Amino acid sequence: MIASLATAAILAAQFLLLLGMGMAIIRMMRGPRAQDRVLALDALTIDGMLLLLTVGIRTGSILYVEAGLIIALLGFAATAAFAKFLLRGEVIE
Amino acid sequence: MSALAALPPWVALVIGVLVFAGALLACIGSFGLLRLTTFYRRVHAPTLGTTLGMYLLLAGTIVFFWAGEGRPGLHVILIGVCVTVTTPISLMLLARAALDRDRRAGTTGVPAAETPDPEVGRTGSKR
Numbered sequence: 656m657i658a659s660l661a662t663a664a665i666l667a668a669q670f671l672l673l674l675g676m677g678m679a680i681i682r683m684m685r686g687p688r689a690q691d692r693v694l695a696l697d698a699l700t701i702d703g704m705l706l707l708l709t710v711g712i713r714t715g716s717i718l719y720v721e722a723g724l725i726i727a728l729l730g731f732a733a734t735a736a737f738a739k740f741l742l743r744g745e746v747i748e
Numbered sequence: 749m750s751a752l753a754a755l756p757p758w759v760a761l762v763i764g765v766l767v768f769a770g771a772l773l774a775c776i777g778s779f780g781l782l783r784l785t786t787f788y789r790r791v792h793a794p795t796l797g798t799t800l801g802m803y804l805l806l807a808g809t810i811v812f813f814w815a816g817e818g819r820p821g822l823h824v825i826l827i828g829v830c831v832t833v834t835t836p837i838s839l840m841l842l843a844r845a846a847l848d849r850d851r852r853a854g855t856t857g858v859p860a861a862e863t864p865d866p867e868v869g870r871t872g873s874k875r
Contacts, residue, residue: 715816
């Protein structure tokens with residue numbers, strides 16, 4: 656019974672993370688300026704990484720954790736490149 | 749589901765509570781991103797999910813792999829270290845870019861550039 660409760664808690668956690676990703680997407684579409692959209696993309700990446708970790712817990716596979724690590728690093732690179740672009744108008748000088 | 753049911757019940761309960769609390773914090777952070785009014789307020793909101801929310805969820809993952817496979821996944825700790833190091837860097841770059849854009853656009857309510865440093869003036873005029 657307790658195990659099914661824990662499974663339900665993880666399902667609810669996945670639902671909450673999907674809700675967070677949806678709110679980040681709404682902010683990305685609505686955001687008045689470019690920096691709001693980049694910030695929403697950063698939050699979307701982090702939420703997606705956490706969602707991948709919960710999928711890894713449900714399936715019991717550690718491969719999802721490695722995919723989450725790659726997503727976190729790519730998200731940082733994307734945000735840094737976008738911020739550099741907003742600051743200077745070009746990514747690589 | 750089968751992987752969770754194979755664990756002792758109290759371990760499964762601890763994992764469920766940790767993961768749910770982490771996801772709740774991340775969701776609250778995204779809600780703040782949607783709800784707050786200006787960019788400089790909004791930039792603080794998702795860090796709720798990237799610090800405490802991520803730590804709780806990673807703790808749940810570590811407990812799960814420790815109890816299930818007998819070894820704590822070191823990848824999980826690596827994710828925590830990477831996100832903890834990179835989030836302040838990216839958000840500080842982003843806030844600096846936003847401040848620069850606001851100054852160039854002449855928005856009111858933005859702190860002015862720091863005082864008469866010739867270096868700053870030179871690079872500012874070059875832009």
